Amino acid sequence: MEAKNDMITIYVMGKKYEVPADLTIMKAMEYAGHQFRRGAGCRGGFCGACATLYRKKGSYKLEGALACQKIVEDGMYIAQIPFNPAEKMTYDIDEIKPDVNTILEYYPEISRCLACNTCTKACPQDIMVMDYVQSALRGDITKTAELSFDCISCGLCAVRCPAEIVPYNIGQLARRLYAKYIDGPSRHVLDRVEEVEKGVYDEEIENLMKASKEELTKLYNSREIDIS
Amino acid sequence: MTRYTYYPGCTLKTTARNFELSTIASVEKMGIELVEPDRWNCCGTVHALATDDVMHQLAPIRNMIRVEELLQSGKVDNKQMVTLCAMCYNTLKRANQVFNSDSDRKKKIHDIMYREEIKYSGNVEILHLLEILKEYGWDNIKKYVKKPLQGLKVAPYYGCLLLRPRGIGIDNTDNPSILEDLIKALGAEAVDFSHKQKCCGSYHTVQMKEVVADLSYNILKQAEDAGANMVVTACPLCEYNLGPRQVQIKKQYPNFSSIPVVYFSQLMALAFGLDEKATVFEDNKPDPVPILIELGLIEE
Numbered sequence: 001m002e003a004k005n006d007m008i009t010i011y012v013m014g015k016k017y018e019v020p021a022d023l024t025i026m027k028a029m030e031y032a033g034h035q036f037r038r039g040a041g042c043r044g045g046f047c048g049a050c051a052t053l054y055r056k057k058g059s060y061k062l063e064g065a066l067a068c069q070k071i072v073e074d075g076m077y078i079a080q081i082p083f084n085p086a087e088k089m090t091y092d093i094d095e096i097k098p099d100v101n102t103i104l105e106y107y108p109e110i111s112r113c114l115a116c117n118t119c120t121k122a123c124p125q126d127i128m129v130m131d132y133v134q135s136a137l138r139g140d141i142t143k144t145a146e147l148s149f150d151c152i153s154c155g156l157c158a159v160r161c162p163a164e165i166v167p168y169n170i171g172q173l174a175r176r177l178y179a180k181y182i183d184g185p186s187r188h189v190l191d192r193v194e195e196v197e198k199g200v201y202d203e204e205i206e207n208l209m210k211a212s213k214e215e216l217t218k219l220y221n222s223r224e225i226d227i228s
Numbered sequence: 229m230t231r232y233t234y235y236p237g238c239t240l241k242t243t244a245r246n247f248e249l250s251t252i253a254s255v256e257k258m259g260i261e262l263v264e265p266d267r268w269n270c271c272g273t274v275h276a277l278a279t280d281d282v283m284h285q286l287a288p289i290r291n292m293i294r295v296e297e298l299l300q301s302g303k304v305d306n307k308q309m310v311t312l313c314a315m316c317y318n319t320l321k322r323a324n325q326v327f328n329s330d331s332d333r334k335k336k337i338h339d340i341m342y343r344e345e346i347k348y349s350g351n352v353e354i355l356h357l358l359e360i361l362k363e364y365g366w367d368n369i370k371k372y373v374k375k376p377l378q379g380l381k382v383a384p385y386y387g388c389l390l391l392r393p394r395g396i397g398i399d400n401t402d403n404p405s406i407l408e409d410l411i412k413a414l415g416a417e418a419v420d421f422s423h424k425q426k427c428c429g430s431y432h433t434v435q436m437k438e439v440v441a442d443l444s445y446n447i448l449k450q451a452e453d454a455g456a457n458m459v460v461t462a463c464p465l466c467e468y469n470l471g472p473r474q475v476q477i478k479k480q481y482p483n484f485s486s487i488p489v490v491y492f493s494q495l496m497a498l499a500f501g502l503d504e505k506a507t508v509f510e511d512n513k514p515d516p517v518p519i520l521i522e523l524g525l526i527e528e
Contacts, residue, residue, distance in 0.1 A: 113269075113270065114272075114287055115269040115286055115287035116286050116287075128267075131267055134268075137270065138238040138241040139241060140241065
């Protein structure tokens with residue numbers, strides 16, 4: 001693919017920079033001289049550390065994205081939101097119940113939801129955030145866990161919510177409740193732990209520990225890869 | 229089998245599951261299928277933040293988009309949406325009226341909802357299940373009654389939201405009869421009483437339970453004095469204020485004994501001969517089962 005050499009103008013925290021047109025927001029900011037101490041993590045769209053708000057040229061809409069995923073556009077105004085201030089409640093998963101009252105006890109502001117859908121519009125993961133907030137509000141823990149599954153807690157939904165709800169904390173609580181009380185223990189993990197404790201893999205591990213670098217390299221390169 | 233989009237509302241999924249389960253099971257007997265949309269949200273009754281009118285309408289109107297989605301995909305037969313909760317019914321129907329009354333407001337709502345694939349037309353019709361029952365015909369409903377509710381003297385409690393404001397209400401605001409007609413069709417006696425349209429105190433129950441207990445006491449006392457041995461309602465908030473709130477009523481009025489309060493659909497399920505999975509009386513407080521056993525309507 002032929003690289004684009006076009007330079008475009010972007011505004012980082014209001015300051016004007018000329019940057020190559022084919023960079024992500026994160027790379028464009030680094031090109032412009034910014035160094036990330038916060039607001040950068042995996043650089044692969046999985047960790048949620050680089051939440052960024054922007055407005056495109058000529059648009060009134062405030063939009064959100066992960067800086068490591070979004071390509072810059074000419075005239076774009078950019079500000080990173082590396083952290084959303086919100087109290088994360090602590091609870092003992094063994095002491096709480098998978099129902100609507102648990103949600104309301106820890107995050108009572110959820111009842112302020114207007115169903116305006118601003119959170120969904122802000123989500124860089126295309127999660128139906130408003131729908132999972134609504135399902136949490138009616139005690140449907142399973143649906144909340146399923147709908148919020150791809151959440152990476154970047155915080156953009158919470159930044160944009162006019163009711164000041166912190167959806168990602170609610171989604172996390174619901175997923176924990178779902179895992180603990182609804183989905184039940186993961187049988188294959190328990191089986192494997194039991195096998196490990198019985199010493200089924202002891203010999204194999206011993207052999208690996210004793211192997212030379214050459215032997216390990218050979219084993220690694222000839223390993224079976226299951227891509228099913 | 230006629231299929232309607234059915235809008236449950238939050239309460240039907242939490243504290244009023246007896247209302248929902250009994251209704252679904254009962255109308256199934258009548259050949260009516262209630263189809264719940266995969267996506268739905270709060271009817272919009274709680275607007276803790278909003279001061280502008282447009283924001284008030286977003287939640288209810290979004291639910292009407294869900295109806296048009298279901299209609300488009302062929303999963304329902306018409307553009308009507310059925311509700312059980314009187315609060316949801318009232319909120320949704322009023323929002324629809326507001327939406328259709330002003331093209332400027334309509335455009336604003338469309339602009340805010342730019343992510344929705346369907347632009348709401350304004351054509352969805354909001355119905356309360358009681359309206360469907362009336363259209364179905366009381367004589368037709370009688371055909372499904374296997375166990376006429378003889379001896380049951382039922383006070384029909386309408387409260388506010390089924391009847392007011394005029395133009396939204398499902399029946400004559402001053403002289404309603406829809407609940408009475410249903411009660412009679414089920415073989416019970418409908419007891420006329422003075423307080424059937426009085427307010428139960430609504431959300432004051434959160435902060436001022438004494439006020440609600442006063443109001444509810446007056447309603448229940450009038451029903452009892454008129455000879456009722458049971459009260460029916462179509463609203464989960466009324467059910468709460470008249471039912472579980474009797475604990476508070478007894479504190480304020482020690483001479484008050486108790487009277488069971490049930491959803492109209494639970495009486496349908498009972499009369500249709502359905503089992504306890506459909507009647508779900510275990511969720512009602514005070515317990516309606518003893519009086520039903522006494523009258524021979526439930527076996528011990």
